[in-house]
Amino acid sequence: VQLQASGGGLVQAGGSLRLSCVFSGRTFNSYVMAWFRQAPGKEREFVAGISWNGGNYADSVKGRFTISRDNAKNTVYLQMNSVNPEDTAVYLCVAKNSPTGVVSTSRWWYQYRGQGTLVTVSS
Numbered sequence: 001v002q003l004q005a006s007g008g009g010l011v012q013a014g015g016s017l018r019l020s021c022v023f024s025g026r027t028f029n030s031y032v033m034a035w036f037r038q039a040p041g042k043e044r045e046f047v048a049g050i051s052w053n054g055g056n057y058a059d060s061v062k063g064r065f066t067i068s069r070d071n072a073k074n075t076v077y078l079q080m081n082s083v084n085p086e087d088t089a090v091y092l093c094v095a096k097n098s099p100t101g102v103v104s105t106s107r108w109w110y111q112y113r114g115q116g117t118l119v120t121v122s123s
Contacts, residue, residue: 001025003114005093010120011083019078019117021093032098033069033076036107037089038116046105047091048078053101060086083121090116 007019023031034049048057048067055067066079076093094110104110 001031001095001112003093003095003112005091005114005117007078008091008117008119010122013084013121013123015083015121017080017083017119019080019091019093019119021076021078021114023074023076023095026097028069028074029071030097030099031095032101032103032110033067034094034103034110035067035076035078036092036094037087037119038092039089042089044092044107046107049103049105050076051098051101051103054103056103056105058105080119083119085121085123088119088121090118092116 002024004022011017032051035047036044037047038044046058050067064082069076093114095112096110
């Protein structure tokens with residue numbers, strides 16, 4: 001499995017950004033997809049995840065971020081609205097084959113990880 005993330009950049013506080021992650025190498029539909037982020041000096045943290053059975057969000061992004069997937073394009077998206085400087089981090093796309101469709105918030109549960117894309121929010 002290969003994951004290719006893109007869409008990061010510099011955005012002002014209050015603005016929006018959309019991240020994309022293209023999946024290849026296996027059957028996309030059976031994989032749980034998620035976004036994690038890691039800010040300098042901090043632990044990697046769960047942001048949002050999605051399966052055929054629904055989605056899950058960290059409390060810190062609920063109501064601001066939306067995760068979605070396009071199974072025809074093998075792509076998962078993270079729409080980030082009303083961003084603030086605390087959202088500054090490297091965002092990582094991860095995946096796990098999960099027939100149950102359960103979305104885990106643990107970074108150790110996922111099988112595959114793509115390279116990160118940097119999001120910087122200026123105040």
